[in-house]
Amino acid sequence: MLVNLNGKLVSKEDAKISVFDHGLLYGDGVFEGIRIYDGNIFRLKEHIDRLYNSAKFIMLDIGMSKEQMIKETIKVVSASKIRNGYIRLVVTRGVGDLGLDPRKCSKPTYFIIVDNIKLYPEEFYKKGLEITTVAIRRNISEALNPQVKSLNYLNNILAKIEAINHGSFEAVMINEQGYVTEATGDNIFIVKNGQLFTTPPYIGVLEGITRETVIEIANSLKIKTHEKIMTRYDLYTADECFLTGTAAEVIPVVKIDARVINDGTPGSITKKIIREFKKKTKILGVKVKYD
Numbered sequence: 001m002l003v004n005l006n007g008k009l010v011s012k013e014d015a016k017i018s019v020f021d022h023g024l025l026y027g028d029g030v031f032e033g034i035r036i037y038d039g040n041i042f043r044l045k046e047h048i049d050r051l052y053n054s055a056k057f058i059m060l061d062i063g064m065s066k067e068q069m070i071k072e073t074i075k076v077v078s079a080s081k082i083r084n085g086y087i088r089l090v091v092t093r094g095v096g097d098l099g100l101d102p103r104k105c106s107k108p109t110y111f112i113i114v115d116n117i118k119l120y121p122e123e124f125y126k127k128g129l130e131i132t133t134v135a136i137r138r139n140i141s142e143a144l145n146p147q148v149k150s151l152n153y154l155n156n157i158l159a160k161i162e163a164i165n166h167g168s169f170e171a172v173m174i175n176e177q178g179y180v181t182e183a184t185g186d187n188i189f190i191v192k193n194g195q196l197f198t199t200p201p202y203i204g205v206l207e208g209i210t211r212e213t214v215i216e217i218a219n220s221l222k223i224k225t226h227e228k229i230m231t232r233y234d235l236y237t238a239d240e241c242f243l244t245g246t247a248a249e250v251i252p253v254v255k256i257d258a259r260v261i262n263d264g265t266p267g268s269i270t271k272k273i274i275r276e277f278k279k280k281t282k283i284l285g286v287k288v289k290y291d
């Protein structure tokens with residue numbers, strides 16, 4: 001396992017940052033999670049674009065071009081020799097003082113970790129996941145917009161803790177108005193009468209890159225897809241349901257708040273999308289040349 005820390009390749013043990021870094025002190029920073037499939041960094045350009053959009057929103061000048069960031073990412077993946085894995089790219093406000101004024105942080109810190117990840121046990125990809133809606137509300141967009149992939153994930157972590165306390169692996173967060181938003185690290189889709197529905201970004205969700213890929217797949221399969229404001233009712237009465245995310249990939253959901261979906265087995269459209277998604281993972285992205 002290797003880390004690119006501000007441009008230098010270091011081991012896990014040597015990958016250390018200051019306790020005065022505002023990424024640590026205040027969650028002041030942005031990040032991306034990216035997968036590598038068979039030496040292909042899946043949708044790297046899209047992830048870098050989103051990273052720079054998140055940074056722009058929080059007025060963090062990353063201090064290097066997108067092209068340079070892509071090069072730094074490829075550099076550490078190539079040196080790590082990992083052909084199937086996960087990249088965590090983090091940019092923080094950098095080292096400052098104990099106040100929260102970002103102007104005191106003169107230089108951002110960045111690091112790119114290449115490792116492995118497993119979000120849910122393998123068996124759930126075959127038999128489906130049970131999820132729970134939780135009491136904690138998704139951040140409202142006017143406070144901390146969920147479209148920004150910031151280092152401040154406490155909202156999601158609190159939801160995850162609540163799901164775990166209910167004996168469930170994953171939480172679905174509802175917003176202030178009672179509308180469905182997303183899971184703690186995944187977007188949510190349902191199938192109803194052969195059509196696909198997912199929540200619109202303006203409701204307060206991250207515009208997932210896996211979500212986008214699934215919408216493209218659905219279009220190519222001539223499955224109509226809609227962005228729709230949904231309530232718990234739509235989830236409970238869905239014909240099928242699945243979650244999408246870089247780490248989770250596409251995972252079927254078979255139970256929501258004890259309501260059984262599709263007789264408790266992954267649905268046929270879900271399975272078709274998973275098959276197509278697997279094909280795309282090898283095609284879309286940037287191929288790495290390993291030394």
Ligand code: PMP
Binds near residue numbers: 185187206207245247
């Ligand atoms: N929502 C949240 C809150 C997330 O953290 C993630 C993971 N980045 C997603 C959705 C899925 O996004 P993506 O498909 O780009 O990984």
